[in-house]
Amino acid sequence: MKVGILTIGNELTSGKTQDTNSSYIARELVQRGWQMAGTLSVGDDDEAIKDGLDYILSRADAVIVTGGLGPTVDDITTAAIARAYNRKLFTDEATLNHIKERFERAKLNWTNNNAKQAEFPEGAEVIPNPAGTAAGFALKVGDKLITVIPGVPMEARRMLTEGVIPVLIKAFPEEPHHLERRIIKTFGLAEAAVDQKVADIDLASLGVGIGFYPNFPEIQVVLTIRDADEAKAKKNLKQAEDQVVSRLKDHIFGYDQDTLEGVCAALLTEKKRTLAVAESLTGGFLTDRLTDIPGSSVYLERGVVTYSNASKTDLLGVPAEIINEFGAVSAETARLMAEGVRKLGKTDIGISTTGIAGPTGGTEKKPVGTVFIALADKDKTYCRQYGYRWDRRRIKMITTQALLLMLKRYLTGELTDE
Numbered sequence: 367m368k369v370g371i372l373t374i375g376n377e378l379t380s381g382k383t384q385d386t387n388s389s390y391i392a393r394e395l396v397q398r399g400w401q402m403a404g405t406l407s408v409g410d411d412d413e414a415i416k417d418g419l420d421y422i423l424s425r426a427d428a429v430i431v432t433g434g435l436g437p438t439v440d441d442i443t444t445a446a447i448a449r450a451y452n453r454k455l456f457t458d459e460a461t462l463n464h465i466k467e468r469f470e471r472a473k474l475n476w477t478n479n480n481a482k483q484a485e486f487p488e489g490a491e492v493i494p495n496p497a498g499t500a501a502g503f504a505l506k507v508g509d510k511l512i513t514v515i516p517g518v519p520m521e522a523r524r525m526l527t528e529g530v531i532p533v534l535i536k537a538f539p540e541e542p543h544h545l546e547r548r549i550i551k552t553f554g555l556a557e558a559a560v561d562q563k564v565a566d567i568d569l570a571s572l573g574v575g576i577g578f579y580p581n582f583p584e585i586q587v588v589l590t591i592r593d594a595d596e597a598k599a600k601k602n603l604k605q606a607e608d609q610v611v612s613r614l615k616d617h618i619f620g621y622d623q624d625t626l627e628g629v630c631a632a633l634l635t636e637k638k639r640t641l642a643v644a645e646s647l648t649g650g651f652l653t654d655r656l657t658d659i660p661g662s663s664v665y666l667e668r669g670v671v672t673y674s675n676a677s678k679t680d681l682l683g684v685p686a687e688i689i690n691e692f693g694a695v696s697a698e699t700a701r702l703m704a705e706g707v708r709k710l711g712k713t714d715i716g717i718s719t720t721g722i723a724g725p726t727g728g729t730e731k732k733p734v735g736t737v738f739i740a741l742a743d744k745d746k747t748y749c750r751q752y753g754y755r756w757d758r759r760r761i762k763m764i765t766t767q768a769l770l771l772m773l774k775r776y777l778t779g780e781l782t783d784e
Contacts, residue, residue, distance in 0.1 A: 367427050368401045368402070368403040368425065369395050369400055369427065369429065369430060369534070370422035370423070370429045371391055371392060371422075371431075371432075372407075372408065372422055372429055372430070372432075373385050373388055373408075373432050373433055373517065374407075374410065374415060374431060374434040375433040375517055376410050378407045378409075378433070379409045387432045387522050387523075388405045388432075390523060390526075391430055393579060394527070394531075396577065397547055397577070398545060399543075399575075404421075406418050406422060412446045415442075416446065416450040419431075419447070419512065423510045427538055428510065428511040430513050430530060431512060432514075432515055432516065432517045433517030435483060435500040435502065435514065435516045437483055441482070443514060444487065444503070447505065447512065447514065448487035453488040454487070455485045455486065455488070457481065457485055458485075458492050459484075460492075461486075461501045462481055464501075465480055465499045468499055486503045489505060490505045491503060491504045491533065493513065493514075493525060493530065493533065495515075495521055496525075497518075497520055497521045497525075498518060500518075500521070502515035502516065504537075511533070513533060513534070543592045543593060544592070544594065544599045545590070545591070545592050546590070546592075547590045547603075548603055548607050550586070550589070550607070551584050551585075551586055551618065551619055552586070552619070553583060553619055554616075554617045555585065555614075555617050560587060561578055564614070567606070567609045569609075572591070572605055572606050574589050574602060574603060576588070576606075582763065583760070584619075584767070619771060626771060627656055627659055629774055630770050630777065631661070631665065633774065633777040634664075634665035635664055639714040639777065640665055640666075640711070640714045641656075641665050641666050641713055641717065641773075642666075642667050642710065642717075643718070644672055644703045644704065644716065644717070644719075645670070645672070646671070646673055646678070647720050647723055647737060647761075648719045648765055648766055649671055651766050652669070652717075652719060656669070657669075667712070670682075670707060670710075675694050678699065678702075678706075681706070681710065682702065682703050683706045683710075684699055685702075688702060695721055695722055696720075697749045700718050703716075703720065703740065704740035704741055704747060705747055717769055717772075718739065720737075721738060722736050722737075723758040724761065735754035735756065736752075737761070737765050739752075739768055739769040741772055741773060748783070750772060752765070752768060
C-alpha cells in the first residue's frame with residue numbers, strides 16, 4: 367500500500383509553525399512496511415487543498431491529512447474536502463455531545479462555532495479524538511481513501527495509532543503477515559558512520575529491512591521484518607539485531623522506547639545511588655531531563671545552575687584562583703564543580719557541565735562549542751572535553767546527552783579514565 371501525507375495550514379506554508387507531524391507519520395508508516403508516496407503542505411485554501419489531494423491520490427492509495435479541523439473561521443479542511451467531492455456536511459450527534467461534555471468537565475464556556483467540529487462530509491466514518499475536541503474522519507472516494515485528523519501533534523499522534531492505522535488496515539487488507547520491529551538507539555556517531563559500520567551485514571537474506579533516522583542528538587537504527595510466520599520473523603530479526611549490535615555496541619544506549627535519561631534513572635534506582643547536578647553551560651537543561659522521569663526524587667537530591675564565576679565559588683567552592691588561572695571553561699573547573707556539588711548535596715555522585723555555547727565568547731584556544739563535563743564520586747573524578755560545531759541550543763542539548771552517557775557508563779562499570 368502507498369500512502370501520502372497532506373498537511374494543511376497557513377502557519378505551515380508561512381514557516382511560522384514547524385511541521386513535525388509529517389516526519390512522525392511517515393516514520394510510523396514506513397516502519398509498518400508501507401510505502402510513502404510523498405508529503406505536501408498547502409495553505410488554508412479550497413483550491414490548494416483540492417489540488418493537493420488530487421496530486422497525492424494520483425500517486426497513492428490513501429492520504430493522511432492533518433490540520434484545519436478547529437472551530438475558527440480559518441479551519442476549512444472539512445468543508446473544503448466536502449466541496450471538492452460534492453458531499454454535503456452532516457452533524458454527528460455523538461461527536462457533538464462528546465465535545466459538549468468535554469467543555470462541561472473543563473468548565474469552559476460553550477460557543478456555537480465549536481459545533482463545527484462535529485460536522486463531516488456525507489459518507490464519512492468518524493475517527494474519535496481521545497485527546498481533544500476535533501474528531502477526524504475517513505472518506506472513501508472511489509478506490510482511494512482520505513483520512514483526516516487534527517494538526518495538534520499530541521492529538522495527531524494518538525489518532526494515527528488508535529484511529530487512522532486501523533482504518534487503513536481495514537480498507538486495504540493485505541496477505542496475513544506478522545510485523546516485527548526493533549529500534550536501536552545510538553549516540554556518538556554520525557549517520558554516515560553508523561551506516562558504514564553495518565553496511566556489509568547481509569540483512570536481505572534474513573528478510574530484514576533497515577533504516578537510519580537521525581533524531582538529534584541520537585541516530586536510531588530501525589530493523590523491520592514482515593513475514594506470515596511469526597516465529598521465523600522473530601528469529602530472523604533477532605539474528606539481524608545481534609549482528610548490528612555487535613558493530614555498534616560502544617555507541618548504543620537503549621532500544622525501542624528507551625530514553626537516555628530513563629536508562630540512567632533505572633540504573634540509579636536499581637543501584638540505590640544518589641545524584642547532585644551542577645550546570646553552567648546547560649542552564650538547567652540536564653536537570654530538566656532527569657526530572658522528566660517519574661520518581662526522580664528517589665535519586666536526584668539537587669540541581670544547581672552556577673552560571674557566573676561567583677556562583678561557582680560561592681555555592682560549589684571552586685577557588686577563584688583556579689577560575690582565574692584556567693578559566694570557567696576548563697577541565698579543572700569542571701572537576702571541582704562536580705566534586706563541589708557532590709559534597710554540597712551529600713550524594714554518591716556529582717556531575718557538572720561548563721562550556722561556550724556561542725555564538726560569541728570563543729577564543730582561538732577555546733572556540734565556541736568547547737565543552738567540559740565531569741563526574742565525581744567519593745574516590746575519583748572523571749572529566750571529558752568535547753568540541754561541538756552546532757548552534758547554541760544544540761550544543762546545550764548534545765552536552766546533556768554526553769553527560770548522561772557518561773553517567774550510564776559509570777553506573778554500568780564501563781567508564782574509564784580514557
